Amino acid sequence: MATPQRRTDIGPPHYEKFLHPIIKNNYGKWKYHEVLKPGVLVHIAEGGDKIYTVRAGSPRLMSSDFVRLLCDLAEKYCDGYLRFTSRNNVEFLLANKDNIEPLINDLSANGIPVGGTKNTISNIVHTQGWVHCHSAATDASGLVKSVMDELCDYFTGKIELPHKLRIAVACCLNMCGAVHCSDIAILGVHRRPPKINYERLSNLCEIPSIIASCPLAAIRPTIIDGKKSVEVDEDNCMYCGNCYTVCPAMPIANPLNDGVSIWVGGKVSNARTAPMFTKLAIPFLPNNPPRWPEAVAAVKNIVEVYAKGAKKYERVGEWINRIGWPKFFDLTGIEFTKYHIDDFKYAGKTYRTTTQMV
Amino acid sequence: MSDSKTPLLDELEKGKWPSFVKDLKKLAQRSPKAKDLLGQLELSYKDKMTHWKHGGIVGVKGYGGGVIGRFSDAGDQFPGAAHFHTVRVNQPSGWFYTSSALRELMDIWDKYGSGILNMHGSTGDLIFLGADTDNLEPLFTDLSNADWDLGGSGSDVRTPSCCLGPSRCEFACYDTLALTYDITMTYQDLLHRPFFPYKWKFKMAGCPNDCVASIARSDFSIIGIWRDNIRMDQEAIKEYAEAGLNIAADVVNKCPKNCIEWDGKALKIDDECCSKCMHCINVMPKALRPGEDKGACILIGAKAPIVEGAQLSSVLVPFMKLEPPYDELKSLIQRIWDFWDEFGKARERIGECIQRIGLGNFLEKIGLEPVPQMVLQPRDNPYIFYEEYFEEE
């Protein structure tokens, strides 16, 4: 690299550079796989070649030194070949079966759990929260850490579940993660309209784009102190924060009123039943950093009731559909309120139009 | 512990799950930016609110996306967090790495930024968190010399991502990695320069298990599927039964289409009725496999709730063969973008645009014939806007 010239539009490196030789040789020729134990997979190719995978949990938010630690382990046990999964787990790809146990021991010596395969709770997909976002109604990393500390035995497979269970956290309604399709979702919520800083607004923001940003047309033009400004029809606001995304002088954060809501029963895979959205279980729990005990307890309760009641191969949403929503609220002890009844567009579609209650 | 500057965060050092606080505190010993980030986060834990401002426009020369500005509202207390920009680095297909590639990346990031990152963002990129404005250009130069490029942000093609498909999964019905690489390279310009009404996400999943949540999270979902019969190995089925699998309860009764029969000796599947949901194959991967006539189902329009509510993708092409150079697919994509260019409104995702215009009208505009696979059922409301009728002579 003689000249440090910048190059543009080169795209990412070709993935083939990073494939383990066994994977390269058997690309597209895999026959079947087995889960040897939670977090450990073996894939067998048509010709008999085998590749072993050890899946471990990562915090997603990490330092370059943590990445180097993963590199050290990959070099020690699998010639430096590793990958990450769609749920922020890290996978080590091993040619040699004998390296599995030493790797697992080394991982646990470094406080990194192995698991997340098959009927477990895998890593939580989550968003940025107070670590890096202006919209956040709650933190994501701390909430995830608190929940996973409590549910770690479900990740490592120490406690078995009827089927896989996927949890997601998003710190506001923008949902930079797929929380609307998870078995259990924790979603940060604002509960009050934006507070308008009139002085900053007239310097910083364009009135027409603020008005256009509101999906409920709750923002109207007005004159404040002789200057063009806006007002919010507070009864119509759903605290989505769209206006704040467009105009920094309309902060939506409100420490007294922000918190989290809990949603259940979504899924992405097409296995058995079609993909489903999550539905509201608990409309509001307080933000209680650093450990969010109320949210953690609520999630744990739902997991435990599901584990006890669901049949094998039933995801949370499938279990609830079998037993019916009335029973779900009954078994979990969660209160059903006015907030559980949809009142947005097409709400009527969710009213029960049959005498069948299950 | 009493003189700790982060007593609330310190609580998160405990517990079984890896602690980002422990990790970042160690980093803070050599990275002032990491130290101030932790300081600001502690303040958020205390105040129960965010301390980030809705940033400003920053970037690297010639690119309209890939870098996102981030500024603190507590920069006087935490100067290292004052500028804390995000740099999205396009990940390799399938998130495969070698340790040497990762080490090179980490050395570059330590040189110019905080040393904090996400492996990975929910769209798929490597997310570097915490660069100063002045360091963006040199960071980008070093990245590009090490063969890395930025991902998407803003109203552009967002970084495409995929499941690991044929590289290590026997269910893959097309080459997700190759297609993802091809699409990423074909649309480099649109990925780096926002020209669209809003963001556009591609996600490639190799089969209906959809391990990348393509149907929930991408405007354009490409999900592998097959057209012929599930391949069966009756001997292996018997092995599963002998090993204790309850085939009647766990496979036959769970089949959503009631199309499996099992008499204790042989399994029969009525493939005409099979919805290719993957359940039976998931339970017996050694015995059952997707068919051989493979390709993908193309679906359109998924998005998170902002602005008009969440949507799942819906079927556009029930089955398409996917072989390089993917001409049929790319022609379809181009026709949709042409439509979007003409009819889309700013900040309206393609799924919302189709809702507004109507799926039927959309199909007409992009030149696709309507087929029953696109809907769950025909309409049940009788208010049809007839476009054909007879005129009196």
Ligand code: HEM
């Ligand atoms: C009900 C069916 C399934 C669902 C809902 C599902 C869902 C998921 C999810 C959420 C992930 C992220 C994994 C993590 O990091 O914990 C994942 C990853 C993965 N799953 Fe599945 N899965 C299903 C069935 C399967 C089966 C049966 C296989 C094996 C043949 C499989 C192969 C994979 C692979 C290889 C990954 C890693 C993908 C990547 O990160 O690119 N999936 N799946």
Ligand code: HEM
């Ligand atoms: C009409 C105006 C605007 C719209 C529609 C808009 C929309 C958005 C959207 C959709 C995102 C998500 C970004 C992503 O996923 O990549 C975002 C993020 C962001 N926007 Fe805006 N925005 C607007 C104005 C602004 C302005 C004026 C600023 C700064 C002064 C700004 C700064 C940011 C920042 C810093 C992020 C953070 C993204 C990250 O850290 O990943 N935006 N905006």
Ligand code: HEM
């Ligand atoms: C300042 C605030 C924001 C921050 C820090 C932020 C950050 C991020 C990040 C890091 C990702 C992953 C990106 C990647 O992997 O390339 C992401 C994805 C996403 N962002 Fe944001 N974002 C912000 C604002 C928004 C806004 C305003 C919207 C909606 C209008 C939005 C919607 C999304 C969605 C839906 C995804 C998920 C996409 C997927 O599943 O592929 N974000 N965001």
Ligand code: HEM
């Ligand atoms: C496919 C379209 C439809 C068909 C073929 C249809 C047909 C019928 C028929 C045959 C009856 C019984 C009339 C009678 O015995 O006197 C009826 C009743 C009725 N229909 Fe429809 N209908 C349709 C759509 C609708 C729609 C879209 C609405 C309203 C949104 C509607 C509202 C009613 C009402 C209110 C009654 C009277 C019910 C009652 O008195 O119990 N129908 N319809």
Ligand code: SF4
């Ligand atoms: S979910 Fe909301 S608060 Fe969280 S990172 Fe995304 S936009 Fe920010």
Ligand code: SF4
């Ligand atoms: S928070 Fe959302 S609903 Fe409320 S005024 Fe702003 S844009 Fe409108």
Ligand code: SF4
């Ligand atoms: S989506 Fe299908 S092909 Fe891709 S990793 Fe998951 S199970 Fe395998």
Ligand code: SF4
């Ligand atoms: S793939 Fe699904 S629908 Fe088809 S036979 Fe198997 S379980 Fe039944």
